[in-house]
Amino acid sequence: MAENVTREDFLVGRPPELGQGDADVAGYLQSARAQLWRELRDQPLTMAYVSSGSYSYMTSSASEFLLSLTLPGAPGAQIVHSQVEEQQLLAAGSSVVSCLLEGPVQLGPGSVLQHCHLQGPIHIGAGCLVTGLDTAHSKALHGRELRDLVLQGHHTRLHGSPGHAFTLVGRLDSWERQGAGTYLNVPWSEFFKRTGVRAWDLWDPETLPAEYCLPSARLFPVLHPSRELGPQDLLWMLDHQEDGGEALRAWRASWRLSWEQLQPCLDRAATLASRRDLFFRQALHKARHVLEARQDLSLRPLIWAAVREGCPGPLLATLDQVAAGAGDPGVAARALACVADVLGCMAEGRGGLRSGPAANPEWMRPFSYLECGDLAAGVEALAQERDKWLSRPALLVRAARHYEGAGQILIRQAVMSAQHFVSTEQVELPGPGQWVVAECPARVDFSGGWSDTPPLAYELGGAVLGLAVRVDGRRPIGARARRIPEPELWLAVGPRQDEMTVKIVCRCLADLRDYCQPHAPGALLKAAFICAGIVHVHSELQLSEQLLRTFGGGFELHTWSELPHGSGLGTSSILAGTALAALQRAAGRVVGTEALIHAVLHLEQVLTTGGGWQDQVGGLMPGIKVGRSRAQLPLKVEVEEVTVPEGFVQKLNDHLLLVYTGKTRLARNLLQDVLRSWYARLPAVVQNAHSLVRQTEECAEGFRQGSLPLLGQCLTSYWEQKKLMAPGCEPLTVRRMMDVLAPHVHGQSLAGAGGGGFLYLLTKEPQQKEALEAVLAKTEGLGNYSIHLVEVDTQGLSLKLLGTEASTCCPFP
Numbered sequence: 001m002a003e004n005v006t007r008e009d010f011l012v013g014r015p016p017e018l019g020q021g022d023a024d025v026a027g028y029l030q031s032a033r034a035q036l037w038r039e040l041r042d043q044p045l046t047m048a049y050v051s052s053g054s055y056s057y058m059t060s061s062a063s064e065f066l067l068s069l070t071l072p073g074a075p076g077a078q079i080v081h082s083q084v085e086e087q088q089l090l091a092a093g094s095s096v097v098s099c100l101l102e103g104p105v106q107l108g109p110g111s112v113l114q115h116c117h118l119q120g121p122i123h124i125g126a127g128c129l130v131t132g133l134d135t136a137h138s139k140a141l142h143g144r145e146l147r148d149l150v151l152q153g154h155h156t157r158l159h160g161s162p163g164h165a166f167t168l169v170g171r172l173d174s175w176e177r178q179g180a181g182t183y184l185n186v187p188w189s190e191f192f193k194r195t196g197v198r199a200w201d202l203w204d205p206e207t208l209p210a211e212y213c214l215p216s217a218r219l220f221p222v223l224h225p226s227r228e229l230g231p232q233d234l235l236w237m238l239d240h241q242e243d244g245g246e247a248l249r250a251w252r253a254s255w256r257l258s259w260e261q262l263q264p265c266l267d268r269a270a271t272l273a274s275r276r277d278l279f280f281r282q283a284l285h286k287a288r289h290v291l292e293a294r295q296d297l298s299l300r301p302l303i304w305a306a307v308r309e310g311c312p313g314p315l316l317a318t319l320d321q322v323a324a325g326a327g328d329p330g331v332a333a334r335a336l337a338c339v340a341d342v343l344g345c346m347a348e349g350r351g352g353l354r355s356g357p358a359a360n361p362e363w364m365r366p367f368s369y370l371e372c373g374d375l376a377a378g379v380e381a382l383a384q385e386r387d388k389w390l391s392r393p394a395l396l397v398r399a400a401r402h403y404e405g406a407g408q409i410l411i412r413q414a415v416m417s418a419q420h421f422v423s424t425e426q427v428e429l430p431g432p433g434q435w436v437v438a439e440c441p442a443r444v445d446f447s448g449g450w451s452d453t454p455p456l457a458y459e460l461g462g463a464v465l466g467l468a469v470r471v472d473g474r475r476p477i478g479a480r481a482r483r484i485p486e487p488e489l490w491l492a493v494g495p496r497q498d499e500m501t502v503k504i505v506c507r508c509l510a511d512l513r514d515y516c517q518p519h520a521p522g523a524l525l526k527a528a529f530i531c532a533g534i535v536h537v538h539s540e541l542q543l544s545e546q547l548l549r550t551f552g553g554g555f556e557l558h559t560w561s562e563l564p565h566g567s568g569l570g571t572s573s574i575l576a577g578t579a580l581a582a583l584q585r586a587a588g589r590v591v592g593t594e595a596l597i598h599a600v601l602h603l604e605q606v607l608t609t610g611g612g613w614q615d616q617v618g619g620l621m622p623g624i625k626v627g628r629s630r631a632q633l634p635l636k637v638e639v640e641e642v643t644v645p646e647g648f649v650q651k652l653n654d655h656l657l658l659v660y661t662g663k664t665r666l667a668r669n670l671l672q673d674v675l676r677s678w679y680a681r682l683p684a685v686v687q688n689a690h691s692l693v694r695q696t697e698e699c700a701e702g703f704r705q706g707s708l709p710l711l712g713q714c715l716t717s718y719w720e721q722k723k724l725m726a727p728g729c730e731p732l733t734v735r736r737m738m739d740v741l742a743p744h745v746h747g748q749s750l751a752g753a754g755g756g757g758f759l760y761l762l763t764k765e766p767q768q769k770e771a772l773e774a775v776l777a778k779t780e781g782l783g784n785y786s787i788h789l790v791e792v793d794t795q796g797l798s799l800k801l802l803g804t805e806a807s808t809c810c811p812f813p
Contacts, residue, residue: 085754221254352392358405417634443618452612466618568757570615622796712746729754
C-alpha cells in the first residue's frame with residue numbers, strides 16, 4: 001500500500017471536498033491517516049474492478065448504512081470473521097462481523113453486530129447496529145430487547161487518560177441541523193417527557209429550540225465521578241423511569257459530550273488494537289470449535305494471520321489445549337498437524353523441507369508418552385520441547401516435522417482399532433517342512449483412491465472401486481511358509497527362484513528389533529511374525545524359547561513379487577496379506593479374507609509405513625468390488641461385489657492394458673503432502689475428497705451397465721482428481737505418453753497414487769497391445785516402457801498346502 005509515497009506526503013493528503021477553513025477536520029484526518037500508515041503500510045493490497053458495482057460513501061442515514069452491511073432477502077445471516085455458538089438465533093438478513101457470541105444471542109432481521117464479544121441471553125431486534133461492546137457490557141443488555149437503535153462502544157482518550165464511552169441513537173433519527181429533530185426515533189418533546197431530561201441538559205441556555213439538533217446535544221457520558229460507565233447509562237432512556245430518578249441523576253452527574261465533541265476524543269489506535277485483539281479472540285474460539293466439532297473448515301488463514309501479526313503464542317496454546325483434551329485421536333492428530341503448520345509458517349519458507357525425518361532424541365520423551373496413550377502428558381512434553389526450537393527457521397522446520405511425527409503416532413493408534421475385526425480359527429497344524437503357499441493377483445483402482453487413506457478413511461469415510469487383475473496371465477504376488485526344526489526364523493525376500501533372493505536368519509529377539517524400520521532388510525516379514533502373534537518381541541522369553549514352547553521349532557517364510565518396485569499396483573499391502581495368510585496357516589490357524597484386510601492395516605501401522613486399505617481389498621478379494629469404510633472408529637472395511645452383465649468381464653479384458661512407464665513411483669512424499677493438505681482442510685482438497693467418494697458409486701453403476709465409454713470417463717475424471725489431491729504426481733514423460741495414447745483410449749490413469757509405475761488404459765478397440773506398442777515406438781523420449789496384458793482375476797487370495805520338504809540345515813549364509 002502507498003508505494004513511492006513518503007509518510008509526510010501521505011499524512012498531508014487532502015480530499016478535494018475539504019475546504020480551507022476546516023482546520024479541525026484536517027487535523028482529525030491527519031491523525032486518522034497516521035494510524036492507517038502505521039497499520040497498513042506493509043500490507044499488500046489487491047484491487048478489483050466491479051463493473052456493475054456501486055458504493056454509498058459516508059451516508060448520514062443509519063438505515064442506509066445498515067442496508068449496505070446486510071443482504072436483504074438472503075436465506076440466512078451473513079457471518080464474517082465471527083464465532084457464533086447458536087447460529088440458529090440469527091435472523092435471515094442480519095449480519096455479524098468480527099464478533100464472538102457466546103450463549104443465546106438473538107439478532108433480528110436487518111440488524112448488524114460488529115466488533116462485539118457478547119454473552120447471552122441477549123435479544124437484539126430488527127433494525128439495530130451494535131458495535132464495540134465487550135463481555136463486561138453484556139449484562140446491560142440482559143432482559144431488554146433493542147429495536148431500531150444504534151448502540152456503540154468507543155475507546156476514548158481524555159486529557160491523556162484512556163477510557164470508554166457509549167453512544168445510543170435511533171435508526172430513524174435525523175442528523176440534520178435544521179428541521180424537526182428526533183432522538184431515539186421520537187421527537188425531542190416526547191423524549192423530554194419520557195425521561196425527565198431537559199433542554200438545558202443538552203444545549204447552552206442561549207440555544208434556540210429551532211437549533212436543537214442531535215450532533216450538538218450533550219447526551220453521552222464520558223466520565224462519572226465514582227464509577228465506570230456502561231451502556232446502562234444510556235439504555236435507561238428507552239423506558240419510563242420507575243427508579244425514582246436515580247438513573248437521571250447519575251446521568252446528570254456525569255461529564256457528557258455531544259457527538260461533535262466526542263469525535264476528537266476517540267482513540268483510534270486503541271480501537272484498532274481492541275478490534276485486533278477481538279479478531280484473534282474469536283478466531284481462537286472458532287479454531288477450538290472447528291477442531292472439536294470435526295468441521296471441514298481450514299485454519300490456514302488464521303495461522304497465517306497469527307504469524308504475520310506476531311502473535312502465534314495464543315494460537316499454539318489453544319491447539320495444545322484441544323489436543324490434550326481430545327477424547328478422539330483424530331481430533332488430537334489434526335490439532336498437532338495445525339501446530340506443525342504454525343511452526344512451518346513461522347519459518348517463512350526458510351529452513352529446509354517440511355518432509356523429512358522426525359527422529360531427534362530430544363523428542364523421544366514426548367513420543368513415548370503418546371505411544372503409551374498418555375495424550376495429555378505427551379502434548380505437554382511436546383510443548384516444552386517446542387519452546388527450545390523457536391529461535392531460527394531450520395529449528396522451526398525440524399520441530400514441525402516432529403509434530404507431524406507425533407500426529408502419525410495418533411493416526412497409527414486410530415488405525416490399529418481395526419484389530420477389533422481380526423479373528424482366527426484354529427485348524428490342524430501342518431507337518432514340519434510342509435509348505436503353505438499363498439498367491440494373489442495385483443489390483444487396479446478405478447475410482448476413489450486416497451479416500452481409503454487414514455485419516456480420511458475414518459474422518460471422511462472412504463469408498464474405492466478396485467479390480468483384482470492378473471498381469472500377462474500371472475498372479476504376480478505370493479508367499480510361502482513352513483515350520484522347521486530349528487528354533488529360528490528364516491526369511492527370504494525376492495523372486496520365486498533363489499538367484500536374487502535376500503536371505504535373513506533371526507536367531508534372537510535382537511534380530512527382530514528393526515521390524516518397524518521399513519527399509520531394513522526383511523522388515524515386512526518380521527512385522528508379519530509379530531502381528532500374527534507367533535513372536536512377542538517384548539517378551540522376557542528368548543526367541544528360541546517362544547518358538548519351541550508353542551510350535552516345537554521355527555519358521556521359514558519366503559515372499560515374492562514379479563512386479564517392479566513402485567508399480568502402483570498395491571504390491572506391498574497385498575504381499576503383507578499373503579505373508580500373514582501363509583504364516584497363520586503354517587501356525588495352525590485360518591484367517592478369513594475380510595479379517596485379513598484389517599490385519600494388513602494393523603501390520604502396516606506396526607511397520608510404520610501407514611497406508612490405506614484399498615490395496616489389500618483390491619488384491620485379496622476377487623473380481624470387481626467396492627470397499628467402504630465409515631467416518632468412525634474403530635476402522636472397519638466392508639466389501640461389496642459389483643455384479644456386471646454376462647460377458648462383460650471378457651470384454652473388459654480385451655480392452656484393458658497396462659503400460660509400465662519406466663518411472664519409479666515415489667509415494668511417501670506424496671502421502672505426506674496429501675495428509676498435510678487434508679489436516680489443513682484446504683477447500684479444494686476437501687471438495688475433491690468428497691468427489692472421490694461420490695464418483696466411486698457412479699463408477700460402480702458404469703460397471704453394472706457394462707458401459708466402457710462411461711468407465712473411460714470415470715478413469716479420466718479419476719486421474720484429474722488424483723492430480724488435485726497430490727500435485728506433482730504426473731511426470732512430464734508420463735504426460736507425453738498419455739497425450740499420445742489419448743486418441744486410442746476411452747480413459748486412462750496412473751495406478752495408485754501416481755508419480756510413476758503402471759499406467760492403465762481402457763482402449764476404444766479390443767486387443768490393442770501391438771497397435772499401441774507401434775504408436776509409442778514412434779514417440780521419442782519415453783524411456784524404458786513396456787505394455788502388458790491384464791485380465792480380471794476371479795479367484796483373489798488362494799491358499800494351498802504342498803508336500804513336505806526336509807529342512808536338513810539352514811540354507812542361509
